[in-house]
Amino acid sequence: MNIQNPEIENNVFDVRGLNLWYGNDQALKNINMQIEKNKITAIIGPSGCGKSTFIKTLNRMIENVPIVRTTGEILYHGNDIFDKSMRVEELRTKVGMVFQKPNPFPKSIFENVVYGPKIHGIKDKKLLMEIAEASLKSAALWDEVKDRLNDNAYGLSGGQQQRLCIARCIAVQPDVILMDEPTSALDPIATLKVEELMDSLKQEYTIAIVTHSMQQAARISDKTAFFLMGDLIEYDKTEAIFSNPRDKRTEDYITGRFG
Amino acid sequence: MSAAKLEFLREGREDTMLETDQTHAFERYKVKIDSGRIERRVRLNNGLKHLFSLSTVFALVVLAILLYRIGVQSAGWLDLQFLTSNLSRFADKAGIYGAILGTVYLMLIVVPVTLILGVSTAIYLEEYAAKGRIQRFIKVNISNLASVPSVIFGLLGLAVFGRMLNLGSSILAGGLTMSLLVLPTVVVASQEAIKAVPGFLREASYGMGADKWTTIRKVVLPVALPGILTGSILAMSRAIGETAPLVVLGIPTLILKIPDSVMDDFTALPIQIYYWTLDTVLTPEYANLAAATIVVLLAVLFILNSVAIIIRNKFQKRF
Ligand SMILES: Nc1ncnc2c1ncn2[C@@H]1O[C@H](COP(=O)(O)OP(=O)(O)O)[C@@H](O)[C@H]1O
Numbered sequence: 001m002n003i004q005n006p007e008i009e010n011n012v013f014d015v016r017g018l019n020l021w022y023g024n025d026q027a028l029k030n031i032n033m034q035i036e037k038n039k040i041t042a043i044i045g046p047s048g049c050g051k052s053t054f055i056k057t058l059n060r061m062i063e064n065v066p067i068v069r070t071t072g073e074i075l076y077h078g079n080d081i082f083d084k085s086m087r088v089e090e091l092r093t094k095v096g097m098v099f100q101k102p103n104p105f106p107k108s109i110f111e112n113v114v115y116g117p118k119i120h121g122i123k124d125k126k127l128l129m130e131i132a133e134a135s136l137k138s139a140a141l142w143d144e145v146k147d148r149l150n151d152n153a154y155g156l157s158g159g160q161q162q163r164l165c166i167a168r169c170i171a172v173q174p175d176v177i178l179m180d181e182p183t184s185a186l187d188p189i190a191t192l193k194v195e196e197l198m199d200s201l202k203q204e205y206t207i208a209i210v211t212h213s214m215q216q217a218a219r220i221s222d223k224t225a226f227f228l229m230g231d232l233i234e235y236d237k238t239e240a241i242f243s244n245p246r247d248k249r250t251e252d253y254i255t256g257r258f259g
Numbered sequence: 260m261s262a263a264k265l266e267f268l269r270e271g272r273e274d275t276m277l278e279t280d281q282t283h284a285f286e287r288y289k290v291k292i293d294s295g296r297i298e299r300r301v302r303l304n305n306g307l308k309h310l311f312s313l314s315t316v317f318a319l320v321v322l323a324i325l326l327y328r329i330g331v332q333s334a335g336w337l338d339l340q341f342l343t344s345n346l347s348r349f350a351d352k353a354g355i356y357g358a359i360l361g362t363v364y365l366m367l368i369v370v371p372v373t374l375i376l377g378v379s380t381a382i383y384l385e386e387y388a389a390k391g392r393i394q395r396f397i398k399v400n401i402s403n404l405a406s407v408p409s410v411i412f413g414l415l416g417l418a419v420f421g422r423m424l425n426l427g428s429s430i431l432a433g434g435l436t437m438s439l440l441v442l443p444t445v446v447v448a449s450q451e452a453i454k455a456v457p458g459f460l461r462e463a464s465y466g467m468g469a470d471k472w473t474t475i476r477k478v479v480l481p482v483a484l485p486g487i488l489t490g491s492i493l494a495m496s497r498a499i500g501e502t503a504p505l506v507v508l509g510i511p512t513l514i515l516k517i518p519d520s521v522m523d524d525f526t527a528l529p530i531q532i533y534y535w536t537l538d539t540v541l542t543p544e545y546a547n548l549a550a551a552t553i554v555v556l557l558a559v560l561f562i563l564n565s566v567a568i569i570i571r572n573k574f575q576k577r578f
Pocket residue numbers: 022027045046047048049050051052053054065
């Protein structure tokens with residue numbers, strides 16, 4: 001890898017001319033965008049504009065939809081994720097994901113957290129226990145569950161389940177965490193907890209979060225991207241987007257005139 | 260104005276138009292209470308209720324008569340001696356030890372063969388096979404196979420295992436034939452169970468860098484297992500009760516020797532019932548022996564079905 005521009009070093013993802021089709025319907029149109037290291041990047045836009053599609057393309061989860069076709073490139077630390085030599089399993093180990101609806105496995109809290117480390121070959125019981133504790137602490141869930149690690153995860157509240165999913169994601173030691181509307185199924189208090197958690201996580205991780213709540217984007221993110229019908233309309237520092245949008249459509253959206 | 264914004268505005272206008280259309284429709288009619296009509300409907304409902312309960316009673320009565328006759332006929336014949344003795348020409352000395360063993364041996368072949376082949380097939384069709392016309396064609400035909408009469412599987416077993424592979428009417432031939440018979444049911448049940456595993460669980464696993472097989476082994480199969488087991492147990496109980504395929508294979512009438520390898524000839528519970536019933540003309544007591552065997556067979560099937568129901572209830576929908 002040759003890095004001429006020091007700024008590139010700060011880019012975890014560099015998306016170049018990305019197009020994506022579901023069958024014949026184009027869902028992403030010529031997206032160019034960089035995602036910076038140790039920042040929270042928010043992706044906003046009205047429903048159906050391609051936010052989930054975009055974020056799922058970053059770890060190639062989108063390929064689980066068989067009719068998907070893409071062109072363009074996405075560089076992850078300088079390497080094209082669509083390259084034949086790139087194994088999706090490796091990419092997804094480095095680029096973790098938290099989904100809209102909390103999706104713990106129907107297993108114990110402990111087994112949920114250590115799922116990732118286990119499938120990646122860690123067998124030592126003591127080490128797994130330490131990983132579980134560290135991950136649950138990072139996800140600000142440890143104090144609530146430390147006495148019932150062997151209980152089924154389905155006994156937790158929705159907000160706790162989502163933080164468990166974040167802990168499970170962290171346990172794999174990813175570089176990037178992608179979040180697709182992680183708080184849309186949660187109540188305001190649980191949402192607040194997850195938002196606080198994200199702020200503490202950005203010291204160590206790069207976070208890209210899809211949100212339909214502009215307040216959330218404004219509260220937590222460093223940079224904001226506004227999507228509209230598959231186009232990236234505007235991408236800038238969050239303050240700039242919300243205080244001084246350059247595009248009329250961005251302004252209309254954030255002032256609530258449509259969407 | 261940009262094209263995008265126009266598009267939004269246009270969508271918005273269509274929504275309001277839809278609403279006004281509905282208001283018009285509401286204005287065009289009024290719901291009036293028609294007491295005569297309601298009265299008629301209530302009476303129809305009551306009539307149907309009695310008809311439906313009568314149908315249930317009919318089924319229960321038939322079942323009760325069957326059980327009563329079998330109970331009366333087997334009374335005094337079903338004892339420990341009956342369960343532990345081998346066949347004999349003398350009715351009062353005869354037992355079904357050999358038939359029980361035969362059924363057990365049969366299951367020792369059917370259970371592993373169908374579970375391994377059935378679950379593997381289901382995994383392939385649901386998880387690996389490219390979704391498309393060929394996959395759908397295979398699935399439909401497996402479902403069709405599940406409803407093919409058992410006699411036909413018997414003929415297939417006779418041709419392939421009995422004659423071609425020269426296994427005769429051995430336990431192995433019988434076991435493989437029975438496996439073919441219930442395999443489609445196991446495949447379909449496993450497919451349903453695998454399909455019912457929510458996609459978001461698979462996504463969670465893939466999202467952590469798991470490959471497909473790891474995801475299947477650690478997420479899909481554990482969640483699908485109760486469904487697979489329930490379906491398979493019901494399929495096994497069918498294999499235990501089936502007679503026709505074994506008759507076609509030519510399982511001998513009288514076996515006085517207890518089988519000690521899978522290549523030996525054998526008899527099984529349903530076959531024993533069949534032959535004893537056939538011979539009641541010569542020896543009337545055989546009817547009692549058949550009845551006693553039916554009680555044993557029904558007890559086994561009842562236990563298996565109960566286990567299936569218990570598993571199903573214990574692991575009922577968690578999502
Ligand atoms: N699995 C799919 N198959 C076909 N079209 C899809 C699929 N998922 C999403 N789309 C389409 O792609 C567009 C973007 O969807 P999505 O990325 O889910 O939007 P958002 O997350 O911003 O609400 C929508 O028009 C949607 O209908």
